[in-house]
Amino acid sequence: MSEVVERSTAMEKLSEPAEVLFNSYVKSWKDQGKKVMGYTGLYIPEEIIYAAGILPFRLRGTGATKTTGADSWYGPVNCSFAKCCLELVIDGDYDFLDGGVISYECDHMHRLYDTWRVGAPDKVPPFFHYYPLGHTMHTENGLKLFTVETLKFIKHLEEQFGAKITEEGLKDAIAVYNETRNLLHKLYDLRIKDEVPITGTETLGVIVAAVSMWRDEYNRLLRELIDDLGEIEGISCSDKPRLMIVGSLNDDPALVKLIEDAGSVVVADSWCFGARYFWDLVEEEGDPLHDILTRYLNNIPCPRMFGHYSERWQFLIDTAKRANVDGVILENIRFCDMHGTDNTLFENDLKKEGIPSVNIEREYGPLSDAGRIRTRVQAFLEAIKR
Amino acid sequence: MIIVENGKLVKREIKGEGDRQDVRAQGQAAAVSCCGDTCSEREVNCIIECLNLSTERHPAAMDYYYDVVGITDPRWKKEMLEFVKVVDYHLYKLRNAHKRGKKIGLCNFNCPTEMMIAMDVVPTVSEILASLNAIIWSGGAEHGIDYCTEIGLPETMCSAQRAGLGEVFSDRAIAPDFVSSIAPGNCDTNAKIVEFLSEYLHLPYITIDDPPYQDEDGYDYIHQEYRRLISFMETQTGHKLDLDRLLKVCKESKKCDEYIVGIRELKRAIPNPVPNISIMCECGSKFMAGGTPECTNAIKTIYEQAKERYKRGEGGGGWAEEKVRCYFGYIDYYLPHFASWTELQNEGVSCLGNMLLCYGNDDYTIDLSHVDSMIDSLADQAFNFPMTRQLNGPYDAKASLMEDVVRDCKDLKADCIIFSGHPACKNAWGCVNVVEKAVTEELGLPWLTVEADCFDERVLPWSAINDKIMEFVNTVVL
Numbered sequence: 087m088s089e090v091v092e093r094s095t096a097m098e099k100l101s102e103p104a105e106v107l108f109n110s111y112v113k114s115w116k117d118q119g120k121k122v123m124g125y126t127g128l129y130i131p132e133e134i135i136y137a138a139g140i141l142p143f144r145l146r147g148t149g150a151t152k153t154t155g156a157d158s159w160y161g162p163v164n165c166s167f168a169k170c171c172l173e174l175v176i177d178g179d180y181d182f183l184d185g186g187v188i189s190y191e192c193d194h195m196h197r198l199y200d201t202w203r204v205g206a207p208d209k210v211p212p213f214f215h216y217y218p219l220g221h222t223m224h225t226e227n228g229l230k231l232f233t234v235e236t237l238k239f240i241k242h243l244e245e246q247f248g249a250k251i252t253e254e255g256l257k258d259a260i261a262v263y264n265e266t267r268n269l270l271h272k273l274y275d276l277r278i279k280d281e282v283p284i285t286g287t288e289t290l291g292v293i294v295a296a297v298s299m300w301r302d303e304y305n306r307l308l309r310e311l312i313d314d315l316g317e318i319e320g321i322s323c324s325d326k327p328r329l330m331i332v333g334s335l336n337d338d339p340a341l342v343k344l345i346e347d348a349g350s351v352v353v354a355d356s357w358c359f360g361a362r363y364f365w366d367l368v369e370e371e372g373d374p375l376h377d378i379l380t381r382y383l384n385n386i387p388c389p390r391m392f393g394h395y396s397e398r399w400q401f402l403i404d405t406a407k408r409a410n411v412d413g414v415i416l417e418n419i420r421f422c423d424m425h426g427t428d429n430t431l432f433e434n435d436l437k438k439e440g441i442p443s444v445n446i447e448r449e450y451g452p453l454s455d456a457g458r459i460r461t462r463v464q465a466f467l468e469a470i471k472r
Numbered sequence: 473m474i475i476v477e478n479g480k481l482v483k484r485e486i487k488g489e490g491d492r493q494d495v496r497a498q499g500q501a502a503a504v505s506c507c508g509d510t511c512s513e514r515e516v517n518c519i520i521e522c523l524n525l526s527t528e529r530h531p532a533a534m535d536y537y538y539d540v541v542g543i544t545d546p547r548w549k550k551e552m553l554e555f556v557k558v559v560d561y562h563l564y565k566l567r568n569a570h571k572r573g574k575k576i577g578l579c580n581f582n583c584p585t586e587m588m589i590a591m592d593v594v595p596t597v598s599e600i601l602a603s604l605n606a607i608i609w610s611g612g613a614e615h616g617i618d619y620c621t622e623i624g625l626p627e628t629m630c631s632a633q634r635a636g637l638g639e640v641f642s643d644r645a646i647a648p649d650f651v652s653s654i655a656p657g658n659c660d661t662n663a664k665i666v667e668f669l670s671e672y673l674h675l676p677y678i679t680i681d682d683p684p685y686q687d688e689d690g691y692d693y694i695h696q697e698y699r700r701l702i703s704f705m706e707t708q709t710g711h712k713l714d715l716d717r718l719l720k721v722c723k724e725s726k727k728c729d730e731y732i733v734g735i736r737e738l739k740r741a742i743p744n745p746v747p748n749i750s751i752m753c754e755c756g757s758k759f760m761a762g763g764t765p766e767c768t769n770a771i772k773t774i775y776e777q778a779k780e781r782y783k784r785g786e787g788g789g790g791w792a793e794e795k796v797r798c799y800f801g802y803i804d805y806y807l808p809h810f811a812s813w814t815e816l817q818n819e820g821v822s823c824l825g826n827m828l829l830c831y832g833n834d835d836y837t838i839d840l841s842h843v844d845s846m847i848d849s850l851a852d853q854a855f856n857f858p859m860t861r862q863l864n865g866p867y868d869a870k871a872s873l874m875e876d877v878v879r880d881c882k883d884l885k886a887d888c889i890i891f892s893g894h895p896a897c898k899n900a901w902g903c904v905n906v907v908e909k910a911v912t913e914e915l916g917l918p919w920l921t922v923e924a925d926c927f928d929e930r931v932l933p934w935s936a937i938n939d940k941i942m943e944f945v946n947t948v949v950l
Contacts, residue, residue: 161893161901162923163628168902190684190865193660197902200867204906216866218684220693221656221663227696228681234689392656392667392679418626421898423661426626427668433624447626 094318096310097288103298104291104339107148107174108182111299115141121184121247124211126171126198127191128358128388129219131378133259133368134240136301138249140185144297145198146337147171147450149179159205160197165421167335167450168194168201176206185213185246187239192390192424213246215239223384223391232379256374262301267364269308270296274361276312277353278409281320286331286352287343293359294337323351327470330354330406332432333417334425335450344456345415348463354409356402362386365401389424398428399435406441413470414443415463419450442470511544515553518560519543523608535609535808542810547790548747550777554770555753559604561766566646569594575709578648578669580633580655580662581755582859583680584831586725586763587698587850590718591705596648598666600760602635603806606927607752610808613927615639625668630896631927633665641672650676650708652701654854657682658863661896678704680854684865691852698851715843721763722846726838728758728768731775732831738778739824739884743787743794745778748813748823750788751804755828755858762831787822795820796945799886801877801907801919802893802900803828805926807934815938821945824884830876832856867903867910874907881915888949890941891921895931920944 103109112122121140125132135142147170153160155176156169174180188199199216202209218235222228240251273292276283284292292311296304327350331342337359342352355361366385369377386401387394406414416432418425429445436443444466449455511519523539543552569576577588581599588595606613613631616638621627623641625634639645651670655663656679663679670677680697683690706712735754739746754774761767778788787794798821805812816823832853839845854860862873881889889911891904908919922940924932 159905161898161904163895163898163901165898190657193899194902197867197899197906200903200906204867204909216684218865220683221681222679225700227693227700230696231681231683231689231693235684389664390656390660392653392663393670393677395667395671421628423626423629423896423898424664426628427664430624430626431668431671445624 094311094314096307096314097284097292100295100304100307100311101288101291101339102295104148104294104337107146107179109298111303112141112143112182115300116182122182123185123187123213124180124183125187125189126195127189128363128385129191129382130187130189130217131236131382132297132301133256133263133378134236134243134251135187136262137251137255137259138243138247140243140247140249141300142297143183145171145180145186146294146298147174148337150174150451155205156201159201160194163421164197165194165419165450167419168198170451171195171198172201172205175202175209178209181209183211185211185215185243187213187215187217189217190219191388192422194421213242215242219390220383221390221392223387223394223397229379229383232383233375236375236379253374256378257370260368260370260374260378262305264367264370265305266296266301266308267367269305269312270364272312273308273315274354276315279320281322282328282351282353283315283318283320285321285342285346286329286355287339287346289352289355290336290339290342290357290359293363294339296363297359321351323353326351327412327467328353328410329413329415330356330402330409330411331360331415331417332356332402333415333429334419334422335359336417338450341448341459344460345463348460349467350463354405354411356386356398356405358388361401361405362388389428395428395431399432402432403435403439406436411441413466414441415466416443416445418447420447442466510549511553515556518553518556521563522556522559522604535612538809539608542749542814545814548749548777548788551747551750551753551770551774554773555757558757558761558766558770561764562600562760565594566596569646575649576646577705577708578651578666578675580653580666581759581828582658582662582857583652583654584725584758584762584850584853584857585760586721586853587701588705589761589763590721591702591709591713592711592717593705593709595760596646597759598636598640599632600636600756601639601645602632602927603752603756605635605639606806607808607810611929612808613806614930615642615644617928620665623672625665628661628896629665630659630661630894631925632894632896633662635927637665637669640669647673648675650678650704652678652680652704654680654682654857654860656680657684658859659897659899661898662859676704676708682855682860682864684869686855686861686870691855694855695848695851698847698854702847718843718846719840722838722840722849724765724768725763726840728762728771729831729837731768731771732758733834734775735771735778736825736829736884738775738782741782742797742885743789744797744822744824744884745781745786745788746774747778747788748817748821749810750774750778751823751825751829752806752810752813758831789817789820789822792818793820794822796949797822797824797885797887798945798949799824799877799881799884799889800826801873801889801891801904801911802826802897803926805892805924805934805937807927807929807937811934812937815934816941819942819945821941824886825880827862827873827876828858830856830858830861832861863899863903867906873900873903874910877907877911878914881911881917886917888918888920888945890944891919892926893921893923894926895923896925918944918948920948
């Protein structure tokens, strides 16, 4: 246990959701008779779900120790994250959801909409929505499609839950979610200090909590945590390489812990459970729906947004330089060709910048190949230290 | 060198230019001797050019021999020779594009070439290069696939792109001047490697986003996306879309579509008068050169030959009796020397079609009435092209893979369905079990899923794939 957890109650509380899917905050929310909506990916505007008075809960595979049920519906070349999510659905771990919304995040995850309905028909929540997404940023046509599909989603949501999503409600939601984003920026600023007050492992737990509990409570705890961190002596990085991690989705702090336990400290990331989740703010001046959608569409792009490699690279290199990293770990879940391909380009471009990197393919889940990853990370750290 | 005298073949000369050239010359000799005297000089040269491809590599002599045997099989020689001419035309255009001041544009098989041709751009299609490499010589796709791995691309990416673009990355095939992709929304790996190509070779890039639903919003979206493509090509070529040329291409494409519909109608007959190998000739021509007279001629020949067989009550396999009518729920196997088509044909398995034989021409035709209607029609066809149409939304959405498989199996009276599970296709693999359940429940047909790479025999050799298929046919279907 780090000093942060020992000295910050907020950190302890924020660590729980990453460990347990049906965490105490969600339990308490449900006990009040309130609704929970499972969703996938970075492109579904949480503000809309929040404005309906529903808890947006990002779907994860936490706790899945097998994929035998999911393997019956997914093929052998589908990613282990999608399979773990489906496995938990089949096993009833997501029975607490009152709704589900699946986006075309990638080829694997959008099929969760199909495999869930056919593979676990008795587990389909009363509200189940397919949310198509375009693949282009900064185009009028792309924003138009996003708007059309979002209006369909809102209509469905209102009909199913009897909620009314108003302009005022959206403005309130924007303010709440922007507060999160601002707070997380502060947290990330602390991470890049010479004496790092919070580890990468702990940071990931904080981010996972953001998408697994009611936002007002989360913001309160996050404010507390940031206050606590100001009083904590940081970890000296003089003998530990400072790393950045980039790549496929990871919601498992144990993976970061493995990397840090090998003798490093993770000070930055480009992860969708990380910087790419909160980086850009929503404008607060204009039409709230338009502002929300513009932000979600044009945020630091996931590799699913084709033709925007340069923006991803710019974000990576800016972050790496700002955080003064000694090396970058590029990782992708096996069969995630989108991150795998970007990583190839990143590797070449990092080399040109003189920043060491290692490219690791892995499985999602309970560190099934921990030994292999540890060995590669250790070798990488040795190379950096030399 | 090939010498033709009085319209008859043939003589060749070996000039001792080294082993590689010698092998090539031997191969050419094999090609020529197999052609007999029923091929014209042009046809023989087309075959040789086609087998040489646009790369620096050349097949071994035995590859030439087996290819020529496949091409000149009297049962489908006419169709094959017309297809070879399309390949020759395609390669000629590519080789001479820059000399003639034309741009080369990369598009994928799932986007029609018509608009590029209307823009006077020479289209190059990565999957075509991959298929030709894979079919023409043993291990022909391996170099491109392995080269992609060498430069760091994940080995889980699609071999259909790796085999073709690997040749471009390694400078063995002609690189395009710009790249376009309509794969976003139906195939991540396809879209991603095209983006990678643009970054790796610093090529201008445009993506046409594939909307998820075939509704009014979806069509409106694709119409706008298609106009972005036109605008992009106008920038790349430095000239505006020529309306007369567009009309000419649309008319040609429309003419071709009538033959495609005709071929489909003929396939309903029992026995199916269309040979298995025509699938390759048809979709290969359409993907390479849709909108050109060369493509139309090739497809017209398939239609006319099949019609003649139909009139005679013959199946496409000639002496091989049709025992089973099989529908491929995905794509074919593009493996050396046309084996997947010819061997199944010889064993009495008639291949009715697959998802590639869908060009968006079933429900409507190109509206020639004015410019916007032509552009919208081509956009609609793009939206309904294989993969673009079938894998862009939920499995049970309108115009999905499931809908097409059910429709085709009913329409063409299939006895069974084979899903040639291709390792790279995460989107199809993500729904195949769901689709299988729905399709088999509705149709009651036996279904076989094969795990093999459609372009790379190292994953599973054709002999093993064939064994699986025939075991399924003999024990489950028959």
